[in-house]
Amino acid sequence: MDDKKLKFNSKTIHGGQQPDAAYGAVMPPIYQTSTYAQSTPGSHKGYEYSRSANPTRTALEKSLASIENGTYGLAFASGLAAIDAIIKLLNPGDEVLSTNDLYGGSYRLFRQVFEKFGIKFTFIGMQDAEKIEGYISDKTRLIWVETPTNPMMNIIDIEAVSVIARKHKILLAVDNTFATPYLQTPLDLGADIVMHSATKYLGGHSDVVVGALVVKDKELATRLYFIQNASGAVCGPMDSFLVLRGIKTLHVRMQRHCENGKAIAEYLAQHPKIEKVYWPGFKDQANHDIAKHQMNDFGGMISFVPKGGSYEDAINIAEKLRVFTLAESLGGVESLVGHPASMTHASIPKEEREKSGVVDALIRLSVGIEDEADLIADLEQALV
Numbered sequence: 001m002d003d004k005k006l007k008f009n010s011k012t013i014h015g016g017q018q019p020d021a022a023y024g025a026v027m028p029p030i031y032q033t034s035t036y037a038q039s040t041p042g043s044h045k046g047y048e049y050s051r052s053a054n055p056t057r058t059a060l061e062k063s064l065a066s067i068e069n070g071t072y073g074l075a076f077a078s079g080l081a082a083i084d085a086i087i088k089l090l091n092p093g094d095e096v097l098s099t100n101d102l103y104g105g106s107y108r109l110f111r112q113v114f115e116k117f118g119i120k121f122t123f124i125g126m127q128d129a130e131k132i133e134g135y136i137s138d139k140t141r142l143i144w145v146e147t148p149t150n151p152m153m154n155i156i157d158i159e160a161v162s163v164i165a166r167k168h169k170i171l172l173a174v175d176n177t178f179a180t181p182y183l184q185t186p187l188d189l190g191a192d193i194v195m196h197s198a199t200k201y202l203g204g205h206s207d208v209v210v211g212a213l214v215v216k217d218k219e220l221a222t223r224l225y226f227i228q229n230a231s232g233a234v235c236g237p238m239d240s241f242l243v244l245r246g247i248k249t250l251h252v253r254m255q256r257h258c259e260n261g262k263a264i265a266e267y268l269a270q271h272p273k274i275e276k277v278y279w280p281g282f283k284d285q286a287n288h289d290i291a292k293h294q295m296n297d298f299g300g301m302i303s304f305v306p307k308g309g310s311y312e313d314a315i316n317i318a319e320k321l322r323v324f325t326l327a328e329s330l331g332g333v334e335s336l337v338g339h340p341a342s343m344t345h346a347s348i349p350k351e352e353r354e355k356s357g358v359v360d361a362l363i364r365l366s367v368g369i370e371d372e373a374d375l376i377a378d379l380e381q382a383l384v
């Protein structure tokens with residue numbers, strides 16, 4: 001079967017997958033082994049040690065490459081381990097331009113782990129892609145983009161950034177965790193590397209922590225594979241299996257996440273107690289036209305601010321919700337609510353975070369795939 005010819009909804013199920021060679025198992029077995037028998041030294045069946053490669057992980061890596069329209073996939077122990085591998089492509093003295101409104105853990109990794117090795121990170125707003133060029137120096141080696149951003153749902157024009165990156169021979173990496181390849185495929189828009197926290201939508205069931213990279217270029221894949229094996233933050237066989245199983249229903253789940261997300265964004269927007277709703281599907285949201293162009297739909301991530309709301313009001317609402325669970329993370333089948341100011345973004349000083357819109361009263365929803373009526377009724381009772 002030529003996977004490249006399949007439509008996305010078939011790639012999630014069949015992309016890179018074949019019945020297992022031993023007994024025809026339709027799902028790849030969980031090869032829970034560290035090592036593989038050799039008949040004479042160096043002679044084996046393609047696998048010698050599970051840090052270097054494991055058949056269950058290979059199955060996941062092929063699936064990842066297929067759904068992102070890439071050529072090579074790499075699975076890591078977590079999303080941050082995947083980002084860590086990208087930054088290890090760089091050398092001391094190199095510079096990185098990063099989206100300023102980004103996942104807190106990425107910010108922490110950049111500032112607190114890699115800066116001391118002499119890599120410089122500059123955080124800038126990228127909603128106006130043309131402005132990026134002004135920040136490029138002869139030491140800039142990587143542009144780091146997250147879109148939609150967390151938690152403000154800002155949209156960055158991947159294609160426009162890729163034109164600038166290419167012109168200056170800079171790598172472009174896109175964190176595609178929020179959108180997933182159901183909504184956007186950054187490699188098709190000119191990115192060099194796509195990164196995922198597969199912990200979120202790809203896994204989809206809040207039962208695993210996994211990271212992923214996908215690239216098209218063979219040389220880049222070889223360099224990243226070297227780092228994956230040399231540094232060793234690989235994805236285990238059981239976790240590979242779980243994400244592979246998750247990916248098989250990605251398109252069905254995403255469709256419902258998007259439908260429920262739209263219904264809830266519209267419900268909140270008309271609610272008299274709500275000041276502002278952030279969701280890329282609104283026509284008056286900044287860069288809505290870009291979202292419409294580069295995404296197939298608008299997803300299930302929404303942030304909102306209650307009218308005249310304080311820190312305590314936001315926590316009250318979050319605590320009153322019953323169907324939405326108050327928890328970190330996102331992208332699972334169950335709806336979650338988070339309070340960025342006290343949870344994901346607590347480590348960022350108040351003035352810093354308010355500059356990008358993360359006010360005390362901001363509430364973030366990861367809309368799940370429950371019945372829309374139950375989710376709306378839950379919000380209704382929490383907002384009285």
Ligand SMILES: *Cc1c(COP(=O)(O)O)cnc(C)c1O
Pocket residue numbers: 078079080081103105106146150175177178196197198199200209210211
């Ligand atoms: C969760 C997340 C990460 C980090 O992934 P882990 O799997 O938690 O290590 C990176 N980027 C985004 C956008 C995320 O939501």
